[in-house]
Amino acid sequence: MSFLSEKKLFVFDMDGTVYLGDKVFTDAVKFIKKLRTEGKKILFFTNNASHNTNFYISKLNKMGFEVSEKELLSSADVTAEFLVKHRKGKSVYLIGTPELYNMFAKKGIKLTNGEKADITVTSFDTTLTYEKLKKACTLIRSGSEFFCTHPDFNCPTDSGFIPDSGSIVAFITASTGKTPVYFGKPYNTVMEFICEKTNCIKSEIVVFGDRLYTDIALGKKNGVTAILVLTGEATIEESMKADWEQKPDYVFPSFKEIYNLMFE
Ligand SMILES: [Mg+2]
Known part of the structure; x- marks a missing residue:
């Protein structure tokens, strides 16, 4: 999948995408680990502003994602920075x-x-x-x-x-x-914030998520490749019926298939 191999920054939603509640998706762990060995930048972005960065880092690291502080952003960070x-x-x-x-x-x-x-x-x-x-x-x-x-x-x-x-x-x-x-996904303040914090431009970014009106729309409304995984909220039927601004560029059952296409 050359369109993915060319990307520099891989942005992941969290709930429903890399885990569901307390259940980790091991294919997501494997995929992200492999991306790191290929020199790709990783960013986790969640809209859920009810917890702070340390909470999510410790949750993700217990699951095996090996996340550093600069690899995690939330809608709270975007809102706070705007206010400041x-x-x-x-x-x-x-x-x-x-x-x-x-x-x-x-x-x-x-x-x-x-x-x-x-x-x-x-x-x-x-x-x-x-x-x-x-x-x-x-x-x-x-x-x-x-x-x-x-x-x-x-x-x-x-x-x-x-x-x-x-x-x-x-x-x-x-x-x-x-x-x-x-301030959260899908609004353009988020994409501008991501570009600024990672020094990447939109064409270098791919967004992964399980929800059409936030994760996928963040990509589509901002000209960024958006991939839906069917491990959370949205179904294949909903993705097919969606308007252009919520229609994923690609749909996969899980990260297992994405891994296989990209690396095997
Ligand atoms: Mg989600």
Whole structure:
């Protein structure tokens, strides 16, 4: 597969792509290990901003992926960098987990208790309360800028789907009539961020994922090769019916077939 051999940066979604919950896909471990020996750059990118970098690195490394800190980025990194660069000194009310709160605080973002804030940022908050939603709605209604780390409606778990960041936004939008600016996959801020952090250009990159409206759309909307693996959310039927911006360039059952085509 020369189109893959020519790529320099291999970007992987995580849940449903290289593992599912706590179950590692051993073909993904083998594929990524081989890519490293071929001198390819590896990047893991997850929209899930409910955990910090250390959590994911330790999870991936327990599974055998041998990931370094610079090989892992999330929608939280993209959002935090935007706030630091383009909204310097502005106060932020965050609907997020304590891990996300601490990560924003470490970056120097001025976080408030929600009585006042120039900006309201929502995310996948597993510690969500009605009080937090009420504060966010009041702030947004009175003109606070509305940002969201990622648009995913559901998060896959071992016991099925649980409501994710996009579902929390739906609640706030229903109350305020306002929609946020999003930062995760598939938005172009993510691809620009990836290019900047890795010194790669779009034609050198290939994106792998299990979800059409985030992973595959990240590639298609930005002119980057996008490959769907059928180990997570999307089915072959859904991929065939998808509009151009969510239609994968290639579809494989798993990394086993990709490995065999590329290396055997
Ligand atoms: Mg996924």
